[in-house]
Amino acid sequence: MELNNAVALVTGANGGIGGHFVDRLLQSGVAKIYVCARSINKLQNLVALDPQKIIPIELDVTNPQSVAAAAAKCTDVSLLINNAGTSLNHGIISAPDLDAAKAEMDVNYFGMASMCRAFAPILNRQGGGAIVNILSLLGKVNLPFSGSYSASKAAAISMTQSVRAELAAQNTLVVGVMPGTVDTDLAKAWPDPKVAPAEVARAALQAVVEQQEDVYPGEQAAQVSAQLLADPKGVEKYMATFLPGMELAGTNA
DSSP: OOOOOOOEEETTTTTTTHHHHHHHHHTTTEEEEEEEESSGGGHHHHHTTTTEEEEEEEOTTTHHHHHHHHHHOTTTTTTEOOOOOOOOOSSSSSSSHHHHHHHHHHIIIIIIIHHHHHHHHHHHHHSSSSSEEEGGGTSSSGGGGGGHHHHHHHHHHHHHHHHHHGGGGGGGGEEOOOOOBSGGGTTTTSSSSOOOHHHHHHHHHHHHHHSSSSSSSSHHHHHHHHHHHHOOOHHHHHHTOOTTTTTTTTOOO
16 A cells, blocks of 8 residues: 555554654655544644644544544545554552453453444545554563553454454455564663664554555564564463563563
């Protein structure tokens, strides 16, 4: 899919990766970018980059009415970038309750699925278009320090595969982006190596151009994804050593 003259929508646009998507899309010559966040006031700096092309949309992906309202306003979207996500760094057993797990699942899985469902007919009318789902390598192997987040991303990876299969007939490309640790505020206490958020945006959009379905941005993601193919149980056992409440220094994933 060519990005020139595309109409993009970016959820979680005010987050650590979102702004880099906007920058890269502008450089690629898109016709329009809908930038979305729960509070429209958080989008003003992005709109100022190009008020003619960038349109702010108030959107809560966990609210079906909000998702429906966004779909009704943004009927010309040809590239949907599901970037909204949350990570609360809780284990499964060690957490005081399942509230964090439910919140992560609500955004990372149900919110993403709701956006795919709402915009699939719109993309179909544009000739198919593309969906980019920002996932995580932790959806492939669980990090107990952030166990419920990992589980929500695993669900999102499986959902992405289902959406890809269901939308193949309408010629919609569905890209799964699985970085390791991204250098954003959510991971500021996590050890290196970290992938720059600009690199995640670059790799994701390059995958759209090249019709690549799965992409692993950054050194960490490339290494661990290869290790998962060679020795999946070994990677699982290594990750299992990083339990909730333990110091993360020294881990590579």
